[in-house]
Amino acid sequence: MSAATGNGMDNQRSIVNRLSAEDVTLAYDQRVIAEHLSVQIPDHSFTVIVGPNACGKSTLLRALSRMLRPSQGRVLLDGEVIQSMPAKQVARTLGLLPQSSIAPDGITVADLVGRGRYPHQGLLRQWSAEDERVVRESMRQTGVAELADRYVDELSGGQRQRVWIAMALAQQTPLLLLDEPTTYLDIQHQIDVLDLCADLHEEQGRTLVAVLHDLNHAARYATHLIALRDGRVIAEGAPKDIVTAELVEEVFGLRCQVIDDPETGTPLVVPAARTARARVAADKAS
Amino acid sequence: MKSNRAVRTPGGLSVRVDVRTLIVVVLLLLVALAASVVLIGTGDFPIPAGDVLKTLFGGGDPGQGFIVRELRLPRVLVGLLVGASLGLGGALFQAISRNPLGSPDVLGLGQGATAGALIMIVLFSGSTAQVTFGALVGGLVTGLGIYVLAWKRGVHGYRLVLVGIGVSAIVTAVNGYLMTRADIVDASRAVVWMTGSLNGRDWAQVWPLLILCAVLVPLCLANGRGLRMLEMGDDISYALGVRVERVRMLLLVAAVLLTASATAAAGPVAFVALTAPQLARRLTRAPGPNLLPSLCMGAALLVTADWISQRTFGADQLPVGVVTGVLGGVYLLWLLVTERKAGRI
Numbered sequence: 001m002s003a004a005t006g007n008g009m010d011n012q013r014s015i016v017n018r019l020s021a022e023d024v025t026l027a028y029d030q031r032v033i034a035e036h037l038s039v040q041i042p043d044h045s046f047t048v049i050v051g052p053n054a055c056g057k058s059t060l061l062r063a064l065s066r067m068l069r070p071s072q073g074r075v076l077l078d079g080e081v082i083q084s085m086p087a088k089q090v091a092r093t094l095g096l097l098p099q100s101s102i103a104p105d106g107i108t109v110a111d112l113v114g115r116g117r118y119p120h121q122g123l124l125r126q127w128s129a130e131d132e133r134v135v136r137e138s139m140r141q142t143g144v145a146e147l148a149d150r151y152v153d154e155l156s157g158g159q160r161q162r163v164w165i166a167m168a169l170a171q172q173t174p175l176l177l178l179d180e181p182t183t184y185l186d187i188q189h190q191i192d193v194l195d196l197c198a199d200l201h202e203e204q205g206r207t208l209v210a211v212l213h214d215l216n217h218a219a220r221y222a223t224h225l226i227a228l229r230d231g232r233v234i235a236e237g238a239p240k241d242i243v244t245a246e247l248v249e250e251v252f253g254l255r256c257q258v259i260d261d262p263e264t265g266t267p268l269v270v271p272a273a274r275t276a277r278a279r280v281a282a283d284k285a286s
Numbered sequence: 287m288k289s290n291r292a293v294r295t296p297g298g299l300s301v302r303v304d305v306r307t308l309i310v311v312v313l314l315l316l317v318a319l320a321a322s323v324v325l326i327g328t329g330d331f332p333i334p335a336g337d338v339l340k341t342l343f344g345g346g347d348p349g350q351g352f353i354v355r356e357l358r359l360p361r362v363l364v365g366l367l368v369g370a371s372l373g374l375g376g377a378l379f380q381a382i383s384r385n386p387l388g389s390p391d392v393l394g395l396g397q398g399a400t401a402g403a404l405i406m407i408v409l410f411s412g413s414t415a416q417v418t419f420g421a422l423v424g425g426l427v428t429g430l431g432i433y434v435l436a437w438k439r440g441v442h443g444y445r446l447v448l449v450g451i452g453v454s455a456i457v458t459a460v461n462g463y464l465m466t467r468a469d470i471v472d473a474s475r476a477v478v479w480m481t482g483s484l485n486g487r488d489w490a491q492v493w494p495l496l497i498l499c500a501v502l503v504p505l506c507l508a509n510g511r512g513l514r515m516l517e518m519g520d521d522i523s524y525a526l527g528v529r530v531e532r533v534r535m536l537l538l539v540a541a542v543l544l545t546a547s548a549t550a551a552a553g554p555v556a557f558v559a560l561t562a563p564q565l566a567r568r569l570t571r572a573p574g575p576n577l578l579p580s581l582c583m584g585a586a587l588l589v590t591a592d593w594i595s596q597r598t599f600g601a602d603q604l605p606v607g608v609v610t611g612v613l614g615g616v617y618l619l620w621l622l623v624t625e626r627k628a629g630r631i
Contacts, residue, residue, distance in 0.1 A: 065524075065525060066524070067521060067524050067525075087524075087527040087528065087529050088527035089527075090527060091525065091526050091527025092527070095525060096521070096522075096524075096525035097522075097525075098519070098521035098522055098525065100519060100521070101518050101519050101521065101522045102384070102517065102518050102519045103518070104517040104518060104573040104574065105573060106571065106572075106573050107573040111290070111573065115514075115515060115518070115526070116526070118511070118515055118526040118527060118528070119526055119527040121511075123508060123511075124299045124300075124301070125298065125299060125300055126292070126300050126301050126302040126511075127290075127292035127294075127300050127301070127302040128292075128294070128298065128300050129294070132292070168525075171525075171526065
């Protein structure tokens with residue numbers, strides 16, 4: 001990983017970006033979420049997008065994965081406008097794990113993971129030996145191999161999330177986008193899923209982009225952080241370079257201290273005590 | 287991957303086969319064919335199954351040959367094709383709406399076809415061919431209307447079902463009005479049509495259905511893999527490279543064509559489209575839309591129901607729609623009771 005600094009121009013020159021959004025305007029019908037937004041995803045990074053609720057982070061992820069067509073500007077994948085590329089070709093390069101997915105009734109773990117092979121298959125190429133090998137390997141990497149013949153609806157939340165990640169892995173894409181992969185999981189399973197993501201990034205050199213709610217998780221695991229507010233990038237770069245008390249206040253409107261994480265040395269955000277925050281509010285008012 | 291097997295050729299081609307599904311399909315086909323042979327032999331002039339087979343393969347005596355080939359075979363073929371179309375159409379609708387109640391009966395396609403038929407019967411005293419045409423147009427227009435009304439950046443399950451129920455209510459009211467306008471002869475003709483019947487069907491009805499099925503069935507099966515991905519939600523289907531709207535649009539049009547033409551040929555035969563996919567799924571125990579098993583189940587169900595109605599009440603006494611309605615209603619109640627026990631409703 002080369003130095004991903006907060007300087008946007010340096011970023012563009014020194015790092016090749018397979019995936020980027022150029023000057024995009026994102027809107028649902030009339031409701032504009034972001035205007036003139038530009039983002040580059042550095043190759044081989046573990047990029048995490050953070051920001052307050054409704055800042056447009058999931059919307060940005062949807063645009064990067066061509067679920068949402070920008071009303072202006074363009075999203076580029078390997079130098080091509082993503083919408084103009086064949087659907088299956090994109091699906092072999094870029095995977096997405098959305099927030100909500102429905103496990104079909106009565107499907108087994110192995111079957112669900114196998115569905116990740118869809119973009120590599122065709123009408124007369126339905127289940128190659130390679131498909132079988134990749135599915136087995138994906139289940140091994142995510143630790144769900146023993147569950148292969150179990151029904152997905154019998155599993156716990158943490159196991160189920162691992163199965164969905166295994167499905168995305170079976171897609172064998174160099175780029176993988178995850179929309180809040182830790183939501184609804186307890187703390188142990190959150191860390192578990194993030195460790196798995198870190199492994200995928202470090203050991204396999206995949207580029208990961210995740211939307212996370214927890215700023216401390218983001219600071220600990222990300223190699224590249226993008227902080228969004230009201231559809232604008234407030235800061236981007238390595239967490240230790242950009243996460244400061246001022247930034248947290250600007251992005252989230254929260255007074256806090258930033259200290260070194262005693263375990264990893266990454267920034268750790270500690271919200272100011274309630275009384276301290278009340279005092280500041282009173283000072284401002286007077 | 288318990289019952290899944292992959293068949294591979296040295297050239298790198300591979301086909302995935304679910305052994306249990308394959309067995310279910312073969313058994314259902316056998317049931318449908320056996321029921322067809324027995325049905326051909328049933329009537330005022332009974333013919334033993336052995337003679338029926340002999341006649342079908344070109345042998346037998348000329349008198350039996352006429353009854354089998356000109357009178358009873360086309361009726362059975364219409365039954366098989368209508369059942370198959372309704373089974374497949376129902377499976378498509380349920381998979382697209384992601385709802386076991388999202389079948390054409392509930393969505394108002396049957397009522398739409400009925401409206402078309404009633405307009406021809408009541409307002410124009412039309413011929414059988416005109417009534418068939420009216421039903422076809424009525425079904426297609428209703429299908430198109432539901433699609434347009436349900437469209438909001440793509441078609442979504444709940445919207446489709448709710449819009450369908452609303453359209454169904456409106457069209458039912460129109461049908462009620464048309465019936466009050468009818469004189470007694472037209473009204474009784476309309477009631478028979480509305481129950482769904484295979485009486486008096488001949489080769490003229492077989493050919494259009496056969497051609498339509500020959501085109502649409504392979505098309506639907508070829509798109510079945512994309513439909514299987516749609517089960518998991520639109521987002522993940524996009525992520526896997528399925529052209530979601532295209533697949534959905536194509537299959538919805540095919541499903542409307544299949545059900546509208548089946549309804550035009552035999553009237554709105556109740557509940558086959560609703561029950562066939564559910565029964566098939568319970569037999570195969572396979573996730574996914576189960577298109578081929580539903581198709582075979584529909585054909586087997588309709589021909590068997592026709593045989594039951596002729597056997598119990600005598601030839602041409604009871605329209606087949608009454609039997610499928612009773613069977614379907616009982617099945618639906620059983621489904622609701624078991625789902626409630628499972629805590630899902």
